[in-house]
Amino acid sequence: MDSKRADFARRGLNVAAMTYDPPAVLAHFSRRKGITIPLLSDPGSKTIRDFGILNESIPKDSFAYGVPHPGTYVIDERGIVTAKYFEPDYRDRVTAGSILLRQFTSPAGARVFERKTPRWTLRTFASNDWVFAGSRITLALEIELGPKMHLYAPGAQGYIPIQWTAGEAKGWVNFEPSYPPSETLHLRAIGEKAPVYRRKVRITRDIKAGQTRELRAMAGSGNRLVIEDSLRLQACDDKKCYLPENVPLRWELTVSPADSTRVPAGVK
Structure with a gap:
């Protein structure tokens, strides 16, 4: 704090x-x-x-x-x-x-990594650059879409929705991603409706670091915890959908040592 x-x-x-x-x-x-x-x-x-x-x-x-x-x-x-x-x-x-x-919804000074394509810009960051034993932090993706572009949201039927897949948990616990509410796209030409995201969308996912022994085993001498996930998405405009893309995601966090120092016996 x-x-x-x-x-x-x-x-x-x-x-x-x-x-x-x-x-x-x-x-x-x-x-x-x-x-x-x-x-x-x-x-x-x-x-x-x-x-x-x-x-x-x-x-x-x-x-x-x-x-x-x-x-x-x-x-x-x-x-x-x-x-x-x-x-x-x-x-x-x-x-x-x-x-x-x-x-x-603020990264509060976090390091933001950016990747651009002609159709979207992806920004990734974490609530913390470090973890300690038992800490629960938040990973975040922010996707900014170009004009007239949209992504299909989870639950879309017959389309490829955006999907954040967590990698193997090595010294931490993975939580499910939290997707924001979507809006409805009316596909009048074919008489269908589908949930979509436009303009900008933020998705978050929590991880919880294991206890000291687990963290030490995974971090090694470098005291670094590496999280590798993937993002699958398909960008579409008002005329066509582009090829689906699989985007690798990576966060590298510093492992902070536990503080086990006790208060001197005379202090009370």
Whole structure:
């Protein structure tokens, strides 16, 4: 969250984090990591309980009792929760970059790679240039079509719809692509209707990094995770359809090491 603080601020959101840890522990962590967002202490996990996210599976005599199910809330100026991001496994996290992309459809400073043809321009980017163990990030495709061009959307019958196919998951979990709503093309000459995309379309797909051992095994000494997918599409104009195309997709991400440093015993 801290690394994306400025990106949230540009969109009118302030960022803070809350934990059951006492202020001295949070102050030590903030200094060590250079954290600039407010870190709020929740004595007795009162607010955590009020939100209904206390992890009840932890025994009351455990040092970790009071830990919440980790997640992120987006709250508007009236104090109303407009979105929330939680994962089933307490080790997993939706990244701040992914939240920015989902909430504001903005790559927020991400590296954008572009490929052009006479009929379309494809831009690819990711919500994050890095992953850590259990992080859930978002990959994105943006296709800008030329004048009078269209692509058939998923569900089109008798035509070749656009299809994003995930490659083999090696150290991560693949999620299905999310396609936007389409519009209806009326093919009056043949009396048919078909779902299509025109002008510009954005498709997203999440991946979730495995835990530390899986990531290390796949990233190797270079600490790089390579994701290779493919995109199948057929561009058409108001007179004809062009040959289908299979476009290779590639993202290369840095694997960030886990931080296992503990707070000194005297800090509490």
